[in-house]
Amino acid sequence: MTRAQSEARGARERARVPRSSLGAVGPVDVRPDPVDLLVSQGAARLPELLPLRYGRMAASAFAFYRGAALLMASDLARTPHSDLGVQLCGDAHLSNFGLYGTPERRLLFDLNDFDETLPGPFEWDVKRLVASVEVAARGIGLGAGKRRDVLLHVARAYRTAMREFADRPTLEVWYARLDADDELRDLRSDLGKAQAKRTESTVRKARTRDHLSSVGKLTEVVGGSRRFVSDPPLVSTLPELLGAAGAREFATAMGGLVSAYAASLPPDRRHLLAQYRVVDLARKVVGVGSVGTRAWILLFQGVDDSDYLILQAKEAQESVLERFLGASGYAQSGQRVVEGQRLMQAASDGLLGWQRTTGIDGHQRDFYVRQLRDWKGSAVIEGMRPAGFRRYGAMCAWTLARAHARSGDRVAIAAYLGRSSSADEAFATFATDYADRTESDHAALVAAIGAGRLQAVHGV
Template sequence: MANAEAHRIERGRRELYKLGKSLRDGVPRDALADYDPPPSRDPLAIIETTLADRLPSLRPLRRDLMSESAFAFLRGTADVMAFDLVHQRAPGVRAQAGGDCHLMNFGAFLSPEGNVLFDVNDFDETLPDVDIVHDLRRLATSVVVAADDMGYSRSQARDFARRAVKCYRERIFQLAVMSPLEVWNVRVPLRDMVGTLRDRVLHDRLSTAIYTGKGPENRIDGLPRIEKTDKGWRIVEKPPKLSRFERMSDGEADMDIPALFEQLIRQGLQEPVATLFRRYSLCDCVFKAVGVGSVGVFCAIGLFMSDDEQPLAMQIKEAKPSVLERFGFGRWDGSQGKRVIAGQRVMQAASDIFLASADSSDAARRFYMRQLKTRRLGSISELLKDKAFPSYVELCGGTLARAHARSSQPAILAGYLGKGEAVDDALASFAMLYARQIESDFETFRLAQGAATSDKTAAV
């Protein structure tokens, strides 16, 4: 009986593999190398449309951050790339998409059990039932642009992109023979990756960052600097990225943050977690400008303290519609906050227990809540990118495969991707083409910024 059941399961997987392989008839794998710019593309117009939906006081900061490098520009233009990619050929191999899977949207975090894991860690653009090629194209392109910014040759940049896709493909084949439950429980412990590094200095630095200490400095590691005043514990400002709400000139920032936290706790948290949360009291709130692409989106940090003054840092962020939905990759009919936290729970192996969503009192705005990321772990992605770039891009590729496999039939993905290197080569070639598009758009953007600055100076 056991042998018969195993045979039935294996036969089912072979059929799914054949189904995936049949998709090559519609979109051959080498066709993924092509990039045809849409004739109607206007990257500056797309950027300005997105910018118009951000807090006015922070629009200049977002422009400045995007002007720093081609890679920073790529990080801030998930909207432009979504517009371009929806016009490219894709096979229809679908999963929950991250939507903005560039290299710096992967990272380390603590699981609820205290283990240090590596995973996708940004879900503002997530959307279900999207072709996996979107995420792969964005990841591969980010590899090329980052490598170019770091001074690697173009041949090296292409090879790195190819290796990221190869690790994705090989990981999909490993996952394709597992049961759905086994796939769901796969983790990526960061210690395992660090153990493979031959650079002793880097190994020691990463091991130090991963180490979970017990002192007070570790309990507040996710927080900005805090201090105890005659009014209690307060977050120390660091404008323009960390400011008190009374200093904000934007009407959209004038919100009852304690009431919003209470609503998120009451409506969004399961009762056992809500019971835990009631042991903490809100002491202070500040506004935070986050990321590159998210600068100008409403975001607040709340400092909570227990009776014995143990801190807990929470973040509220407004959930805007995904750029994937905006440009026709799919549709989400529910609350945008629920879209973000649902996508995180699907793609991440061990999600934050404090994830919650709620709408504003007038239902015009949507928000989600999570625990603030741990700072010492947040720096690991930058360290790996700068000091172990080839290993890092491979880690990101394999991690994305596991994230996609949680919401798909990995055997179908494996059938389309194949055991050969056709997809690796094709997507590496696409990344090289699209990286040139990024470089051209970046130069256009910088020239436009310079012209705008000159006009303002002349007016003065």
């Protein structure tokens, strides 16, 4: 479309779906039971890990929110929504942004979780983000007035960033990124000495979280060979899961996964991977909402015993959005995740790829593969001070707008949101009301655990 056509499209959408309607959280009386929805996800997950998932989600309202993407998708499907489509993250809460290293060895701040990615209405991601801001702000003790100020600030940051991207040439949008070192220089003047020091510590720590630190933390030398250290239920070795004979058989099958996964990489990365061989693998529990899905860590050795690499093969199931927005255009869920990530991120892991393989249970399952740690770092939301929290929320909003501008009609979205604060106010209202709903749903989960309806393991 031309700029004029896109602006007209945004104006038409504003007439069809007024910005004030962005504040609607959807009816309560027709909602499925929130605990039933969570339980429904367990059918495709490892049953022995579900108590761990429920325990982690029960820890706080924010922890619950992190694992409740399906519940929110179900609610959003019952509200008015625009036809201004983008590649959605699908789970754009505050803890799914963070630091990571690019193949060029720059440290960027970006979205870092794409398990639920799918095309859909841009505002679904914005609502997921602003509601997480409200839930987290309650958790750190901000009063109602300060929370409203932060919500408006975050919503405005998304809107103004989208207008900025709408005015830029397409290639400038594609190359836009948030460099951690550049941002840190700004933070020093905006946040004061104490907050800046904490931020600098996070950046320094991220640069130490590489494959060598992973090897030191997760492996040990046994009988002259390096192997993963058992730490059940968080890390389970193959012999623990399958016995010695079964471990050998499954390791052979996982070797096939690696060979086939390499085909999804560019030729230069295939050449890089070919210089390593798999020497061990183990199952690792990750995240909050992801607990129960299958995730493997694979230890690779290069030319000698000082040359190691750890990759993570994480199961990719159907996106929670597919129930409401239709099936993905990719038949393989791992490819859905990888292609969505490549489209939304400023730069992606150089070893990011996908594959389908046969699991322990004999069923074919989809996986995406990436480096376990590559300068990865994340902020501790629960420990933030108000000034840092406000700034962090705006960084996330800018990053989300940049991701949406890459995949959607940025001019139409900017025209829809407009120059006034109408959309900001509506998003803030949605966030407040949806945080109330989240607290109620969290209480329902805690009650179900207390009544014995669900088993939970806490503190792990």
